[in-house]
Amino acid sequence: MFLNSTLHGGCIAPFYDASLFPSGGGYIGGRLCSVQSQDPNSPLCCLPCPASYWAYSDNFETLGTVAGWLNVVGLALQSFMLISNFLLPTARTRSHYLTQCLIIAVMFINLAFVIPLGAAPDQCYDGITPNDMYTSMTCAWSGAFLLAGALAGTFWIFIRSFSMHLTVVWDIVPGPRFFYISQAVGWGVPAALFTSATSISGVSFRFGNACHINHDDSMVTFWGWLLAVAGAASIVQISTFGYCLRVFFDSLWEDSARPSSQGSAKSLPMSMMSAKSQRARVIYRRLKSVLYLQWRGMLIVTIVLVDVIFFAVVFVYLDKIEESVLHDYSRVLPWVICLIQSGGDRDACIHLSQGWLISEPTIGAMLIMISLLGIELFVLLFRWSLITGWKERWATLRKPQEFVSFDARRAQSSPNPPTYELRKLGGRMQMHYSDRKSSDPEFARPTSPTNMLDDMISTPNSPAPVYTQRQRNEDEEVSPITPLEQSGLSTPPLARNFSSPRIRTHDRMGWDASSTFANSGARHMTTPSLPPPVDHDERPLSPPGQAL
Numbered sequence: 001m002f003l004n005s006t007l008h009g010g011c012i013a014p015f016y017d018a019s020l021f022p023s024g025g026g027y028i029g030g031r032l033c034s035v036q037s038q039d040p041n042s043p044l045c046c047l048p049c050p051a052s053y054w055a056y057s058d059n060f061e062t063l064g065t066v067a068g069w070l071n072v073v074g075l076a077l078q079s080f081m082l083i084s085n086f087l088l089p090t091a092r093t094r095s096h097y098l099t100q101c102l103i104i105a106v107m108f109i110n111l112a113f114v115i116p117l118g119a120a121p122d123q124c125y126d127g128i129t130p131n132d133m134y135t136s137m138t139c140a141w142s143g144a145f146l147l148a149g150a151l152a153g154t155f156w157i158f159i160r161s162f163s164m165h166l167t168v169v170w171d172i173v174p175g176p177r178f179f180y181i182s183q184a185v186g187w188g189v190p191a192a193l194f195t196s197a198t199s200i201s202g203v204s205f206r207f208g209n210a211c212h213i214n215h216d217d218s219m220v221t222f223w224g225w226l227l228a229v230a231g232a233a234s235i236v237q238i239s240t241f242g243y244c245l246r247v248f249f250d251s252l253w254e255d256s257a258r259p260s261s262q263g264s265a266k267s268l269p270m271s272m273m274s275a276k277s278q279r280a281r282v283i284y285r286r287l288k289s290v291l292y293l294q295w296r297g298m299l300i301v302t303i304v305l306v307d308v309i310f311f312a313v314v315f316v317y318l319d320k321i322e323e324s325v326l327h328d329y330s331r332v333l334p335w336v337i338c339l340i341q342s343g344g345d346r347d348a349c350i351h352l353s354q355g356w357l358i359s360e361p362t363i364g365a366m367l368i369m370i371s372l373l374g375i376e377l378f379v380l381l382f383r384w385s386l387i388t389g390w391k392e393r394w395a396t397l398r399k400p401q402e403f404v405s406f407d408a409r410r411a412q413s414s415p416n417p418p419t420y421e422l423r424k425l426g427g428r429m430q431m432h433y434s435d436r437k438s439s440d441p442e443f444a445r446p447t448s449p450t451n452m453l454d455d456m457i458s459t460p461n462s463p464a465p466v467y468t469q470r471q472r473n474e475d476e477e478v479s480p481i482t483p484l485e486q487s488g489l490s491t492p493p494l495a496r497n498f499s500s501p502r503i504r505t506h507d508r509m510g511w512d513a514s515s516t517f518a519n520s521g522a523r524h525m526t527t528p529s530l531p532p533p534v535d536h537d538e539r540p541l542s543p544p545g546q547a548l
Contacts, residue, residue, distance in 0.1 A: 003048065003344060007127055011036055011045035014054075014344030016127050018044040026125030027132035027204035029216060034329065049124035052207035054339070054346050055353045056360045063364040064208045067371040068117035074374020075110035078103050081378060084386050092389030097179065098163060099381060101186055102156045102300070108149030110374050115142050116209035123205040132204035133211065143203025143211035144194075147222065151190035151197075154226055154308050158233035159186055161301045165236050168290050169243045197221040206318075207363065215319045223316050230308050237301055244287060251284040296380050303376055307369050314366045318358055331356040 009017025018033055033046035047054060082103050085095035121138035125131045133140035159182045166172040174182075201218045203211040213222050291298075325332050335356070338349035354360070 010043035012340050015045035016048055018046050021126050021128055026129035026135050030130040030204050031128050046128040049128050049130055055357050057350055060360055067367040068113050070371035071110040071113040075114055077378035078107045078374050088389040092385045098160045105149050105153035105156055106374050106377055108145045112142050112146035113210050130205040133202055139211040147197055148194050151193050154229045155190050156186045157301050157304045158229050161233045161236045164294055164297055165240045168240055193225050223312055226312050234305055247284050247287050250280045300380050307373055311366055
């Protein structure tokens with residue numbers, strides 16, 4: 001880091017004189033300054049910006065870069081999951097609104113680290129003042145996404161854990177009312193807290209290229225709510241785990257307490273297992289089926305809660321350290337003296353900074369855990385059915401489906417397709433059907449009520465009911481369509497065209513129930529006499545407009 005010797009003023013290197021810098025611009029509260037001596041005229045000396053450069057080694061910058069690229073991977077994977085949930089059918093994605101909302105919250109956290117990775121912002125407003133959301137647009141967007149993602153993710157984790165608690169413990173499936181309440185709580189409350197946190201506390205560059213919430217009133221506006229909701233979600237999750245363990249051990253106890261000999265079984269009143277053991281087994285089976293469906297969600301809740309709580313504890317502890325250092329210089333004095341004696345060589349004094357500041361491995365672990373959140377969520381939510389769904393969608397886009405009737409396909413495959421023509425003769429509509437003698441035997445069979453009836457009742461798998469003739473009354477209407485036999489036209493073949501007019505007969509068919517159902521054995525029941533069946537080949541054709 002380059003040090004400007006003209007900015008030292010009355011301070012000893014490497015510290016800068018605060019009187020040489022403006023009193024406004026950037027985050028003034030982010031300056032690390034102290035008087036050089038007890039003399040009232042002693043200048044106010046400040047540590048050059050950024051402060052993290054002096055407290056941590058070069059490996060800290062490498063960890064920040066690695067965390068940024070991990071967030072890039074996580075953002076890409078979460079984008080794939082979100083697009084898949086919107087474009088693919090639910091049968092392939094098994095998506096749920098609790099999962100989709102959590103994905104959006106995690107994407108906000110990823111964006112908080114991806115934006116500064118691409119923008120490479122300047123962390124400092126001047127030599128001793130870090131930039132904040134008012135002096136750096138990159139800081140504003142990065143801090144806003146981080147606060148919004150942390151708040152929304154914590155609230156949605158609480159809602160998800162509460163939903164699983166209702167399902168697993170109380171056997172209650174949340175309905176539409178729970179959906180609307182969860183949307184209001186999952187987005188409305190974080191939006192209100194986000195507004196208060198950014199307007200009261202604000203964000204600035206504290207360490208790394210991503211902006212974090214400032215120390216001022218952050219416990220009231222942000223960290224307190226985050227820890228409270230995360231703690232409530234942890235309690236609900238632990239109670240759910242406790243219930244599962246209790247049911248599991250109850251089932252084991254019932255299995256071990258079950259009688260194993262016939263002599264002991266005789267002492268039981270009605271059955272070998274008591275009502276209590278049966279109930280425990282039923283609950284255990286239901287719990288296994290629920291856990292089989294909910295294990296991903298329970299693991300997601302656990303991982304996110306661990307990351308959020310660790311993230312919050314690290315920052316709260318860091319705020320307390322900064323506040324204590326400003327009032328007690330005894331802890332930081334050895335490190336300051338080392339910097340003065342070494343002429344600003346930070347590598348020679350880093351070991352002393354670890355005694356009063358959060359260690360570098362702890363900060364690095366926190367950054368890596370937050371950055372891996374998107375990848376972990378993808379691993380738990382990914383299903384191979386997503387790949388199948390995308391293949392099906394891609395095949396549909398390349399080869400659009402077209403509806404073609406079965407008759408059209410048969411007509412295209414036939415060398416001599418049949419033709420239809422409607423004529424109006426003598427005030428009556430007449431259908432003309434012509435068939436060019438096809439070589440297909442299915443097209444060569446004439447369509448008549450006799451053949452159609454033979455096809456319907458010739459199934460050998462089930463007994464066919466007996467049909468008898470029923471004479472048509474004189475007052476029944478006759479179709480205006482001229483019968484084909486009177487027009488001298490050929491009988492149309494059976495081309496499996498169910499949309500063509502059906503030829504009706506003068507005699508309707510009746511049904512004999514005794515041929516289908518067994519006789520009940522009643523002595524006084526008499527079967528009505530039926531007329532003898534008429535040969536199908538001699539049955540006259542009726543106008544086609546009359547139903548069978």
